[in-house]
Amino acid sequence: MRELVRTNDIVLVSAIGALLDGANIHHLVLDQNMSVIEGSLGILPRRILVHEDDNRAARRLLAEAGLAHELRPDD
Template sequence: MRELLRTNDLVLVSAVEALLDGAGIGHLLLDQNMSVIEGSLGVLPRRLLVGDDDLAAAQRLLTEAGLGHELRHDR
């Protein structure tokens, strides 16, 4: 699996998950339960991962949706 994006923006996470679901691209959201440790401050970013084979399609989908600036190109 490869990291598609990392963000503290829960609305963005929800929107990207909806896009991926709509496109049939499986994904995994990590660090969503870290609020227990951080005290619900939203300081720790959530990471959204997709399969290696789906990475290019997921990046293209987010770029076409105007969210290309959120992508983690270095991962």
């Protein structure tokens, strides 16, 4: 799995999820249930991951949607 985005913005997480779903790119959102521990303060960022095989397509999709600045560095 490759990390695409790490953010505290739950609206952005939802928007990226919708884009990936629309392109049939399976993804995982990690740490979204951490609000139980942090007290719903939004301190801990959520991480969006995709399978290695979908990494390039997902990055291209987000870049075309104007979200390239949100992408984590691609190692």
